[in-house]
Amino acid sequence: VRSVTTCGKRAGLGGGVGARPSHGQRRASSCRLSSSSPNSVAPILSPEEIRESFPILNQSVHSDKRLVYLDNAATSQKPVEVLRAMEEYYGEYNSNVHRGVHALSARATQRYEEAREKVARFVRG
Numbered sequence: 098v099r100s101v102t103t104c105g106k107r108a109g110l111g112g113g114v115g116a117r118p119s120h121g122q123r124r125a126s127s128c129r130l131s132s133s134s135p136n137s138v139a140p141i142l143s144p145e146e147i148r149e150s151f152p153i154l155n156q157s158v159h160s161d162k163r164l165v166y167l168d169n170a171a172t173s174q175k176p177v178e179v180l181r182a183m184e185e186y187y188g189e190y191n192s193n194v195h196r197g198v199h200a201l202s203a204r205a206t207q208r209y210e211e212a213r214e215k216v217a218r219f220v221r222g
Contacts, residue, residue: 150177150178151174153166153174189204191205192205193205194206
């Protein structure tokens, strides 16, 4: 059994396709974790649902064109979940991992190892 996260707009929040939040606002989305058996097909996120996870893509360029960013070799854009994790790290325990004996380093190391375990579980399926 594999867990799958599905995301979509919350009822009554956000606009339809093409609606953009005003400056400083985020589109609201809801995510749920569901289990799927090996024989079932996992839900596929639409490009619009994936795009909503990336706040930087909720802007227009050249007057009315939706931003499309393809220069991933130079810089990858990050979904809101990654931005939140980075803000937590830099705001609460920014320190060297596996290199210090003080409280911040211990916390950073603990979170690093938790992330490694989470990725390992995901990869193993």
